[in-house]
Amino acid sequence: MINEGLVASFVMLIIVVAEGLIALFLTRAGKASPKIRNIPGLEAIEEAVGRATEMGRPIAFTTGLGGIRDQYYYQTIAGLNILGYTSELAAKYGAKLIYYPYDPTIMPMAVDVMEQSYIRAGKSDEFNPENIEYLGGDQFPWAFGVLGRTYREKIAASIHMGPFWAESLILAESGFYSGAIQIAGTANYHQIHFFVVAADYALIGEELMAAGAYLSKDPTQIGSLWGADFSKITTVALILIGVILTAAGVTALNDFFAL
Amino acid sequence: MSLVIKRYIPLVITFLMGIIMVIATYFFAPGTPARDATALLTGSVDILVVMAGVIGLIVLIRHHSVNISKRGRFWKYSIFTIIGVILYLIIGLYGVATHPQHLMYASDLFAWVYNNIYVSMDMTIFSLLAFFIASAAYRAFRLRSLEASILLIVGALMLLGRAPVGGAIWEGLPTIATWLLNVPNTAGNRAITIGIAIGAILLAIRQLMGIERGYLGPEQQ
Amino acid sequence: MDWKTITQIDRRYLYIILFIFVSIPLLSPLNLPILVGEHAQAMYDTTETLSAGDIVVCSFDFGPATIPENRPQAKGFLFQARELGLRVVATAFWASGGPLGEDILRDVYGSDFPAIPEYGTDVVYLGYIPGNEVGMQTFGDDTWTAKGTDHYGTPMADIPLMQDTRAAEDLSLWCEITSGTPGEQQVIQFVQGRHGGPAALPLVVGSTAVSVPGMMPFYAAGQIVGILNGLSGAGEYESLLAGAYGYPTELLAPLDAQSVAHVIVILFIIAGNISYVLTRSSGGKEK
Numbered sequence: 229m230i231n232e233g234l235v236a237s238f239v240m241l242i243i244v245v246a247e248g249l250i251a252l253f254l255t256r257a258g259k260a261s262p263k264i265r266n267i268p269g270l271e272a273i274e275e276a277v278g279r280a281t282e283m284g285r286p287i288a289f290t291t292g293l294g295g296i297r298d299q300y301y302y303q304t305i306a307g308l309n310i311l312g313y314t315s316e317l318a319a320k321y322g323a324k325l326i327y328y329p330y331d332p333t334i335m336p337m338a339v340d341v342m343e344q345s346y347i348r349a350g351k352s353d354e355f356n357p358e359n360i361e362y363l364g365g366d367q368f369p370w371a372f373g374v375l376g377r378t379y380r381e382k383i384a385a386s387i388h389m390g391p392f393w394a395e396s397l398i399l400a401e402s403g404f405y406s407g408a409i410q411i412a413g414t415a416n417y418h419q420i421h422f423f424v425v426a427a428d429y430a431l432i433g434e435e436l437m438a439a440g441a442y443l444s445k446d447p448t449q450i451g452s453l454w455g456a457d458f459s460k461i462t463t464v465a466l467i468l469i470g471v472i473l474t475a476a477g478v479t480a481l482n483d484f485f486a487l
Numbered sequence: 488m489s490l491v492i493k494r495y496i497p498l499v500i501t502f503l504m505g506i507i508m509v510i511a512t513y514f515f516a517p518g519t520p521a522r523d524a525t526a527l528l529t530g531s532v533d534i535l536v537v538m539a540g541v542i543g544l545i546v547l548i549r550h551h552s553v554n555i556s557k558r559g560r561f562w563k564y565s566i567f568t569i570i571g572v573i574l575y576l577i578i579g580l581y582g583v584a585t586h587p588q589h590l591m592y593a594s595d596l597f598a599w600v601y602n603n604i605y606v607s608m609d610m611t612i613f614s615l616l617a618f619f620i621a622s623a624a625y626r627a628f629r630l631r632s633l634e635a636s637i638l639l640i641v642g643a644l645m646l647l648g649r650a651p652v653g654g655a656i657w658e659g660l661p662t663i664a665t666w667l668l669n670v671p672n673t674a675g676n677r678a679i680t681i682g683i684a685i686g687a688i689l690l691a692i693r694q695l696m697g698i699e700r701g702y703l704g705p706e707q708q
Numbered sequence: 709m710d711w712k713t714i715t716q717i718d719r720r721y722l723y724i725i726l727f728i729f730v731s732i733p734l735l736s737p738l739n740l741p742i743l744v745g746e747h748a749q750a751m752y753d754t755t756e757t758l759s760a761g762d763i764v765v766c767s768f769d770f771g772p773a774t775i776p777e778n779r780p781q782a783k784g785f786l787f788q789a790r791e792l793g794l795r796v797v798a799t800a801f802w803a804s805g806g807p808l809g810e811d812i813l814r815d816v817y818g819s820d821f822p823a824i825p826e827y828g829t830d831v832v833y834l835g836y837i838p839g840n841e842v843g844m845q846t847f848g849d850d851t852w853t854a855k856g857t858d859h860y861g862t863p864m865a866d867i868p869l870m871q872d873t874r875a876a877e878d879l880s881l882w883c884e885i886t887s888g889t890p891g892e893q894q895v896i897q898f899v900q901g902r903h904g905g906p907a908a909l910p911l912v913v914g915s916t917a918v919s920v921p922g923m924m925p926f927y928a929a930g931q932i933v934g935i936l937n938g939l940s941g942a943g944e945y946e947s948l949l950a951g952a953y954g955y956p957t958e959l960l961a962p963l964d965a966q967s968v969a970h971v972i973v974i975l976f977i978i979a980g981n982i983s984y985v986l987t988r989s990s991g992g993k994e995k
Contacts, residue, residue, distance in 0.1 A: 229514070230513050230514060231512075231513060231514065231515075231516055231517075233901060233902065233905075234512070234513055237513075238513045241509075241513075241688065244685055244688045244689070245688065245692055248688070248689045248692055249692070252692075252698075295536070296532070296535075296536075297532045297533070297536055297840075298840065298889065299841065299889070299894075300889070302687040302690055302691065305690070305694070306690060309699065331539075332536075332539035332540050332542055332543030332546075333535065333536055333539040335539070335542070335543065335546065336539075358550065358553075361550060362543050362546045362547050362550070363547075364543075364547065365540070365543065367771070367773070368608075368609050368612040368613060368773060369608075369609075369612075371612070372612055376564075380560070380561055381560075393888055394613060394616060394773070394916075394918065397616060397619050397620060397623060398612075398615070398616060398619055400623070401619040401622060401623055404623075404626075405719070415679075415683045415686075415687075416922075417676055417679055417680065417683075417921070417922045418918055418919050418920075418921055418922040419918075420679070422623075425623060425624075425627045425628070425638075426623045426627055432679070433679045433682050433683045433686070434679075434682040434683050434685065434686030436686075437683070437686035437687055437689070437690045438686060440690070440693070440699045441693065441699060444699070446698075448698055449693060449698055449699055452689050452692065452693055452698070453689070455689060456682075456685045456686060456689055459685045459689075460681070460682065460685060463681055463685070486905070517849055517902070518849070526842075529842065530842070533839070593807070598807065601807065602807070605772065606772035606775070609771065609772040609773045610772055610773055610775060610776075612773065613773030613774065614776075617726065617730075617969060618722075618723045618726060618727075620973065621722050621723070621726050621969075621972065621973050621976055622719040622722050622723070624973050624976055624977050624980075625719075625722060625973075625976040625977065625979070625980045626980065628977045628980065628981070629980065629981060629984050630981055630984070630985070631984075639977065639981075642977075643974055643977065646970040646973060646974055647970060647971075647974070649917065649937070649938075649940050649970075650940055650963070650966050650967040650970045651740040651741065651742050651743070651940070651943070651963050651964070651966075651967050652740055652967030652968075652970060652971055653967075653970075654740075654741060654742070654743035655740050655741060655967075658743065661743050661745055665745050665746055665747070668920070668921060668924055668937075669746075669924060669927075669928065672921045672924050673924040673925050673927075673928050676921065676922060676924060676925050677925050680925065
């Protein structure tokens with residue numbers, strides 16, 4: 229039996245997973261070819277790397293304050309996917325990318341991701357683990373470590389993808405004043421506006437999670453993004469039905485989803 | 488290392504762990520042995536995290552030592568980092584060593600450093616945010632488009648409504664700020680949260696199925 | 709003044725202007741009136757409905773950076789709890805909250821805390837409980853397992869108040885003073901959601917202002933019943949407590965400084981936009 233209080237959550241999980249898998253398999257079988265809208269923030273990464281290469285200055289990359297043990301790990305993983313893509317571009321163009329991890333548990337994954345990207349670019353001998361610089365796992369010391377390096381290293385492109393808190397604006401403003409092109413994304417609702425206002429390009433919420441699939445251009449992965457649209461339609465339909473039923477005095481659906 | 492070890496075994500472990508945690512969350516009641524066993528599994532992550540902390544410390548010291556010995560860029564800053572790390576480590580360990588029965592004992596010296604140096608620096612850095620907000624507002628809040636104008640007007644209303652000066656100017660301003668927070672903000676927040684939740688579930692599915700594996704090691708040997 | 713060149717002003721001048729104008733009300737307060745908002749009123753009212761002897765949790769989940777916002781919130785809640793005769797189980801799920809919480813308790817219960825007569829019966833400090841959300845969950849499921857002793861090493865079995873505090877079912881209110889994670893969302897998910905929902909365990913939150921917009925869906929759903937929104941929320945709460953219990957006010961000057969800072973930021977925005985419009989109308993490009 230499903231644990232008490234989690235029935236509604238489990239039902240929604242099954243619906244979202246089923247819709248995602250159906251969309252994924254339909255795409256894989258060639259029965260559908262969903263188009264994905266343009267995400268300017270992700271398209272701009274190549275421009276940012278190109279700019280840094282031309283200027284001969286480094287690219288700074290961070291994945292926020294997430295680790296592997298917290299609730300925000302999915303954002304960190306999404307950030308690492310973008311790190312892999314950016315690092316591959318940097319390797320191809322010969323630009324220096326410095327990654328500043330916050331949580332030490334991310335470091336082995338980051339080393340692997342960056343190594344993989346250099347291998348893909350055919351420049352495995354140029355991979356330097358020293359470009360992954362650990363600054364300590366405490367919010368503001370870390371943020372000011374990145375800030376200081378942004379100024380001193382004259383960073384040309386600043387990319388921040390992952391869970392961010394109060395340091396988001398510190399990072400975005402320091403990037404602006406060092407003259408860097410800035411691309412930032414987070415699913416932390418209360419920080420999105422800082423990136424929208426202060427960065428050149430911002431990824432809002434789920435765009436961050438879609439980044440890996442978007443950048444891979446793999447139809448199967450893009451198919452699962454298409455599945456998210458079905459889930460959203462289902463959710464909106466449930467909300468509308470709930471509103472109508474509640475207005476009519478029927479609270480069954482409301483009670484089912486209540487915690 | 489063979490491709491099997493480097494690539495497929497991690498994928499199998501990822502899949503199994505993901506499925507076990509989903510089953511445990513929904514089907515194993517709290518307090519049952521099965522749930523406790525999975526709690527042990529998640530608890531083991533703490534061991535990994537502690538070890539990663541040690542590795543982080545070593546990497547930090549190594550990085551800055553190399554920088555000092557090579558007289559690398561800004562090597563003088565590295566000296567401060569190393570002194571800070573080692574000094575505070577010694578102070579912390581001294582407290583624990585003198586009170587072995589109390590694993591998290593903070594000696595007076597440790598507390599003094601924490602309260603008078605760390606707390607002050609942390610508060611200073613956070614309060615600098617006010618200056619960054621001022622300069623960001625100054626340069627970025629522009630009447631460029633309809634959307635930017637709405638952002639600007641709502642931002643200004645919130646700024647005034649959430650401080651006593653708003654009520655002093657006009658009593659309706661705090662009410663407007665509260666309404667903005669309660670209604671449009673809640674609506675937008677829910678929409679974004681639902682989108683994020685669906686996106687996160689599908690990201691997890693892609694990873695558990697091994698379709699999206701950018702976070703794993705090298706594909707080629 | 710040439711409005712068109714104002715956008716090129718060195719940002720350090722902005723910082724100096726802000727610094728000077730924020731300092732003035734701190735030295736010489738303007739004493740602007742404080743209007744109590746819905747969220748702070750709800751926090752006060754919810755706490756008032758409790759009866760003497762009810763057990764409440766006060767959790768200090770913040771770090772040094774947000775002391776100016778979180779400290780007065782926690783202090784106000786503890787004061788109200790003491791006045792109402794509530795029994796307080798204070799704790800922290802942030803390591804940095806441990807020493808900060810103890811300091812606030814000393815402020816409210818006297819500098820001798822924990823060497824006070826009511827310690828152990830009306831108030832207890834468990835200190836830092838590790839494990840983040842797992843720690844919170846354990847605290848709610850089986851409090852004694854989450855931590856075997858209080859902050860000062862006394863076993864749970866020797867503390868009278870802890871005899872009545874075994875799980876979340878024994879609590880009448882959870883006050884979460886937070887500036888991040890773990891915070892209110894983890895309490896909702898791992899404690900309140902697992903122990904009868906908001907009806908069984910109401911949650912009130914004192915938070916940094918920046919995080920409050922993210923809490924509003926939980927407030928609308930009733931999972932959070934009262935919120936202190938940053939410094940201004942603390943000020944509103946303080947004025948309520950001052951009216952009811954003669955609580956000493958200390959936030960008037962900081963709130964005046966906040967008011968001035970907000971006005972200065974708005975003036976900066978206006979200046980920037982005048983320059984922007986003029987630059988555009990003359991066909992120029994903004995730097």
